[in-house]
Amino acid sequence: MxxxxxxxxxxxxxxxxxxxxxxxxxxxxxxxxxxxxxxxxxxxxxxxxxxxxxxxxxLDLDGRLLYPHIREEGAMRRAGWDEALERVAGGFARIIEEYGPDAVALYVSGQLLTEDYYVANKFMKGYVGSANIDTNSRLCMSSSVAGHKRAFGEDLVPGCYEDFELADLVVLVGSNTAWCHPTLFQRILKAKEARPGLRIVAIDPRRTATCELADLHLPIKPGTDVWLFNGLLTYLARHGHADAAFVQAQTEGLEGALATADTDCSDPVQVARICRVDPGKLLAFYEAFAASDKVVSAYSQGVNQSSSGTDKVNAIINCHLLTGRIGRPGMGPFSLTGQPNAMGGREVGGLANMLAAHMDLDNPAQRELVRSFWDAPRIADKPGLKAVDLFRAVEEGKVKAVWIMATNPLVSLPDAEKVRRALDKCELVVVSDIVAATDTNDYADVLLPALGWGEKDGTVTNSERRISRQRAFLPAPGEARADWRALCEVARRMGFTGFGYEDAHAIFDEHARLSGWRNDAHNRRVFDISGLAGMHRKDYDALEPVQWPVAPGSSEGTQRLFADCRFAHANGKARFIATAPRAPVHAVDEDFPLALNTGRLRDQWHTMTRTGKSPRLANHAPEPTIDLHPHDALLCGVREGELARVTSRWGAMVARVAHGGGIARGSVFVPIHWSGQTASDARVGALVNPVVDPVSGEPEFKHTPVRVEPFVVEWQAFVLSRTPLAVDKVANWTRVQGAGFVRYELGGRGPAQAGWARTLLDVDEEADWIEYDDAGAGVYRAAHLVEGRLQACIFVTRGGALPPRQWLAGLFAQETLAPGERATLLAGRAPLAGADPGPTVCSCFGVGRNTIYAAIRKQGLETTAQVTSCLKAGGNCGSCVPEIGKLLAEARCGESERG
The missing domain is CATH 3.30.200.210 (Phosphorylase Kinase; domain 1)
Known part of the structure; x- marks a missing residue:
């Protein structure tokens, strides 16, 4: 070249x-x-x-699954693709013949491309003849799907991202947008800078980074969203804010919805009491909503992940229908999806109760329409098992073969120990993944290496219905193949026709043609991308992002839906849904007095199989934490910085106590990201109750009764090592990737002295080994150097604080240590003041807390913009801006106290 x-x-x-x-x-x-x-x-x-x-x-290949593997006599061995595919096809065929099509299942993922998703659904629903295919998207947005279908007649997100910039009021409900959708949040903040009158209301039990930048925060009691929005509905109706003409001509069901809302929610003071918010703030929100014509209400997992998630969605939509605030610029309800292709999966029927192209599984005419288009031998005629029920059926022996693609249910599903038991008992477990070692892979009978991001080719659809190309720029590693190709190979081996695709383009073309197939006045569906059908391969390769629907004969997309006020129900009207408020199924009690909430961290994703490889992403939150109010910590007998156990009726986990400052009494927050690969006992899914929304099947991830109690260890330590260590015998450990090293946080019982440390770090007697041991103070420190280069270091305490990690971590970038650095190595702090940047605040530019605080103090910085100008911190994605704001406030308080 x-x-x-x-x-x-x-x-x-x-x-x-x-x-x-x-x-x-x-x-x-x-x-x-x-x-x-x-x-x-x-x-x-x-x-x-x-x-x-x-x-x-x-993008490196460390830890990648590069070749097929088959389990024999309890051990995995490498196999060729033909042998592995024969094992899958033969196993599925045998079980179907003996027990019927509902004895097999697929469990897939929003990480799949639309083309993968399409083939998986065609395979299961049209050829196997079962709807037992569900997706981890069930865990994050199925309540929105169900709410959309009830209100609009189809799973439709009306608006677009531009609406956030045009709105006068943006309501963020159960969405830490600043951390979970950062670039969209930056668009909102930029719009607010240009138009200071734009107001942001955050509705969230926790005071998150999003709340820090909102004009109004309503910290409602977990699970009370329906009361809040039913109260808003009655307020709007009683104060004359209904769009009577729109309601009369374009909707139905208002009388029933209002009657239900009036039962408990007609008095704002009573609603405020139920929601545990200040009545003045509640009225301020109601008045702002009433006074603002252009309102966008965006909701995410805090709404969806609930046993009443669908009702929460419809309670929000009801308020927009009452005021006619839908279908026009700057307004509308807006579902923020969690995964890159959750919506693409919905388009092709990725959920167990859906058919491809937004058609309904319970509609005989639409079932026949899909079957005839596919020329399939059969079509599933009843909904399949949703995620939680699917793995329950596996444990009960009703489902005897499951193929898992691009997801890790042993970590992500609620009541995760049930999933472990299910997979352990299952006759045939097939897993397609890019990673060799996951909690789920440990139970696989067949492992198939898949293509990852940068290697696979196809399309995804984002939250605003925008279809975009995901293009390959890296070669396939090892023998990895696209998921759709593996599915097609199994289908052909099972004797199924209709799977002779040459590439992703051919699959997309079929998907586009199905969306327009008999899509007419008698069977009208809003989802229609038939305008993209018939493209040549080069046109598909060059496809620009486009929002559906894309009408026949056109390649132009549609920015907003419902501009004509016509909805997808047969009569063209939207429906108000009566939403009777109900509390979470499992209430806190004396044994489990706290409510567990789970969610994402700023710099991590799912179970960290990808983000966990990046040292800079690990720096902001390097280990799992249990965030609870200081008063609750006192009652539980735990202290900040120490280890504690969280226990529910379903399981337990261990992590370090933190006081993030944003959580109300009675609640606990634990992040979702840690698995058996990165911690000894921090899978929060093991605690989460398996209760699901009766309509959507989405689990209750935001409210599980738990208790918190001390996890007693005799010593705590951290290790930085260039090579991985065997730490399984330590009472508690977490692992995270650093820049040129692996970082371990340890908590143990029993001896932790020189001999133990040498064994742990695999250091012989001839090595360059320096140590410090103060048995009386309970302090032990040691370091291993190779030709002057730091190889590993360990710091142990039996009660005191451990040194900061940041300066020590920086020493691993050096080929040799300077004499001063070697001399002060065991002190755990830099020889020069100011050399330790402190915990990372801005991951984009690697700026630490100490660096920011020092600049604020020395240079008299007063705004986040000044900090950004000085240090770059906050100048990229902006998700650290709230944290910078807190440091500015701390500095002001410090100056005030000194004054």
Whole structure:
């Protein structure tokens, strides 16, 4: 290759959240691809959050599953693709013949591309003849799907991201948008800078980073969203804010919805008492909603992940229907999806109760329509098992074979120990993944290596219905194959026709043609991308992001839905849904007095199989925490910085106590990201109750009764090591990737002295080993050097504080240690004041807390903009801006106290 030529740049999309940001990857042989935001992509305009910006750091092949494997006599061995596919096809065929099609299942993921999803659904629903295919999207947005279908007649998100910029009021409900959808949140903040009159209301039990930047925060009691929005509905109706003409002509069901809301929610003071919010703030929200014509109400997992999630969605939509605030610029209800292709999966029937192209499984005419288009031998005629029920059926022996793709249910599902028991008993467990070691893979009978981001080719659809290309810019590693290709190979081996696709383009074309198949006045569906059917391969390769629907004969998309006030129900009207408030199924009690809430952290994604490879993403939150109010910690007998156990009726976990400052009494927050690969006992899914929404089947991730109690260890330690260590015998451990080293946080019982440390670090007697041991103070420290280069270090305490990690971590970047650094190594702090940056605040630019605080104090900085100008911190994705704001406030308080 002529190295003088510019490196090729490929336009693709980010594989993380549902914002669907455009990404450019510039590839030069022998170097890490350069990742940047795609300024031409309408969803993001060149913005990337820190996770997207760090994608290049996650593309190595360490830990990749590169070849098929088969389990024999309890052990996995490498196999060829033909043998592995024969095992899968033969196992599925045998079980279907003996027990029927409902004895097999697929469990897939919003990480799949639309083309993968399409083939999986065609395979199961049209050829196997069972709807037993569900997705981990069931865990994050199925309540929104159900709410949309009840209100609109189809799973439809009416608006677009531009509406957030045009709105006068943005209501963020159960969504830490600043952390979970950062580039979209930055668009909102930029709009607010341009129009200070734009108001932001955050409705969340926790005071999150989003709440820090909102004009009004309503910290409602977990599970009371329906009371809140039923109260808003009655307030709007009683104070004359209904759009009577719209309601009369375009909706039905208002009388029933109002009657239900009036039962408990007609008095704002009573609603405030139920929701545990200040009545004045509640009325301020109601008045702001009433006074603002352009209102966007965006909701995410805090609404969806509930045993009443569908009702919460409809309670929000009801308020928009009453006021006619839908279908026009700057207004409407808006579901923020969690995964990059959760909506693409919905388009092809990815849920167990749906058919492809937004058709209904319980509609005989639509079932026949899909069957005839596919020329399938059969079609599933009843809904399949939803995620939680699916693995319950596996444990009960009703489902005897399951194929899991691109997800880790042993970590992510509620009551995760049940999933472990299910997979352990299942006759045939097939897993397609890019990672060799996951909690789920330990139970696989067949492992199939899949293509990962940067290697696979197809489309995804983001939260605003925008279809974008995800393009390959890396070669397939080892023998990895696209998921759709593995499915097609199994289908052909089972004797099924209709799976002879040559590439992703052919699958997309069929998907587009099905969306327009008999889509007429008698069977009208809003989802229609038939305008994209018939593209040549080069046109598919060059496809620009486009929002559906895309009408026949056109390649132009549709920015907003319902501009004509026609909805997808047969009579063209939207429906108000009566939403009777109800509390979470499991209430706190004396044995389990706290309510567990789970969710994401700023810089991590799902179970960290990708983000966990990036050192800079690990720095902000390097280990799992139990965030609870200091008063609750006192009652539980636990202290900040120490280990504690959280226990529910379903399981338990261990993590370190933290006081984030944003959680109300009676609640606990634990992040979802840690698995058996990264911690000894921190899978929060093991605690979560398996109760689901009766309509959507979405689990109750936001409210599980728990108790917190001390997890007693005799000593605590951390280790930084260039090589992985065997720490399984330690009472508690977590592992995270650093820059050139692995970081372990340990808690143990029994001896922790020189001999133990040498054994743990695998250091012989001849090694360059320095140590400090103060048995009386309970302190032990040691370091291993190789030719002057730091190889590993360990710091142990039996009661005191451990040194900061940041300066020590920086020593691993050096080829040799300077004499002063070696001399002060065991002190655990830099020889020069100011050399330790402190815990990371801005991951984009690697700026620590100490650095920011020192700059604020020394240079008299007063605003986040000044901090950004001085240090760059906060100048990229902006998700650290709330934390910078807290540091500014701390500095002001410090000056005030000294004054």
């Amino acid at each position: 002529d190295m003088s030529l510019p490196a090729p740049t490929v336009r693709t999309t980010c594989p993380y959240c549902g914002v669907g940001c455009g990404v450019t990857a510039t590839v030069k042989p022998g170097t890490i691809p350069i990742i940047a935001g795609d300024a031409r992509h309408a969803a993001s305009g060149g913005r990337l959050c820190v996770k997207g910006a760090a994608l290049g750091e996650t």
